[in-house]
Amino acid sequence: MALNPTGEQASSATNATPYGTLPPASPPSTRKPISLPRIQEMHTRGEKITMLTAYDATFAAVADAAGVECILVGDSLGMVCQGRHSTVGVTLDDMAYHTESVARGLRRAQGTAWLIGDLPFGSYQESKEQAIRSASVIMQAGAHMVKLEGGGWTTEVVQFLVERGIPVCAHLGLTPQTVHALGGYRVQGRGDAAADVMKKQAHELQDAGASLLVLEMVPAPLSAELTRELPNCATIGIGAGKGTAGQVLVLHDMLGVNLGKNPKFVRNFMLEASSIRGAMEAYVAAVKNGSFPDDAVHAW
Numbered sequence: 001m002a003l004n005p006t007g008e009q010a011s012s013a014t015n016a017t018p019y020g021t022l023p024p025a026s027p028p029s030t031r032k033p034i035s036l037p038r039i040q041e042m043h044t045r046g047e048k049i050t051m052l053t054a055y056d057a058t059f060a061a062v063a064d065a066a067g068v069e070c071i072l073v074g075d076s077l078g079m080v081c082q083g084r085h086s087t088v089g090v091t092l093d094d095m096a097y098h099t100e101s102v103a104r105g106l107r108r109a110q111g112t113a114w115l116i117g118d119l120p121f122g123s124y125q126e127s128k129e130q131a132i133r134s135a136s137v138i139m140q141a142g143a144h145m146v147k148l149e150g151g152g153w154t155t156e157v158v159q160f161l162v163e164r165g166i167p168v169c170a171h172l173g174l175t176p177q178t179v180h181a182l183g184g185y186r187v188q189g190r191g192d193a194a195a196d197v198m199k200k201q202a203h204e205l206q207d208a209g210a211s212l213l214v215l216e217m218v219p220a221p222l223s224a225e226l227t228r229e230l231p232n233c234a235t236i237g238i239g240a241g242k243g244t245a246g247q248v249l250v251l252h253d254m255l256g257v258n259l260g261k262n263p264k265f266v267r268n269f270m271l272e273a274s275s276i277r278g279a280m281e282a283y284v285a286a287v288k289n290g291s292f293p294d295d296a297v298h299a300w
């Protein structure tokens with residue numbers, strides 16, 4: 001039996017296609033669309049921001065119906081959808097395809113989530129001009145914002161994109177596209193010297209106009225300090241403790257269906273829910289009330 005994004009039974013009469021029954025659109029949402037000013041306002045007020053990855057129309061619509069505010073079409077799709085060991089092999093065409101699918105799902109469900117698309121490895125490292133060409137592909141696929149990894153050299157790329165009207169989410173800490181240079185999936189920013197570099201890069205990214213900053217596998221005290229120091233750039237943590245402005249998890253990890261071992265910072269929300277939408281709602285509630293992440297369990 002088909003379920004629509006609100007978890008109700010679908011009426012197969014209305015959505016039968018030659019290819020099968022599609023989930024119908026949910027009733028018009030009563031939530032206001034998430035926008036950059038709303039995200040900034042949540043950061044200022046101290047309301048936690050929720051983000052999950054999604055790679056297809058249906059899961060995006062369910063996440064939106066569950067109240068997830070930001071949906072990231074992450075290049076983690078290289079692992080969870082394509083079965084790769086890293087994100088390095090993901091192409092701009094792959095990202096455009098999945099971003100378009102997610103955007104279509106959100107439109108169809110009259111969703112309100114803020115949609116972020118990753119710029120994949122090799123699509124922005126060459127020049128600012130290459131970055132804007134790639135970002136345009138992702139924006140035209142339906143994203144509201146692009147995400148790119150790294151600090152230092154990325155500052156001028158971020159500024160170039162922001163000045164041309166493309167909102168940017170930066171990403172520091174463990175940056176999976178450079179996993180080979182980093183020597184593996186390990187915590188970043190440990191020790192005073194590494195922490196100082198990260199702080200400098202984070203400030204530069206805020207000054208360049210980045211509106212969001214993903215902090216991945218960063219010690220909890222450092223990410224909490226960065227969050228306090230960056231009033232205009234909301235931090236979104238993954239394995240970075242509870243002191244960030246918001247949290248993100250890879251969808252398959254939080255549903256307990258990934259191909260490998262779950263990293264320490266993941267909580268399997270399916271263990272406390274009877275449906276996928278229920279698991280997403282539990283995630284949203286836990287982030288909002290501060291019970292996820294638990295620094296004693298999920299952080300460094």
Ligand code: KIV
Nearest residue numbers: 053074075076214248
């Ligand atoms: O690609 C991705 O899913 C990400 C998140 C882990 C933040 O970058």
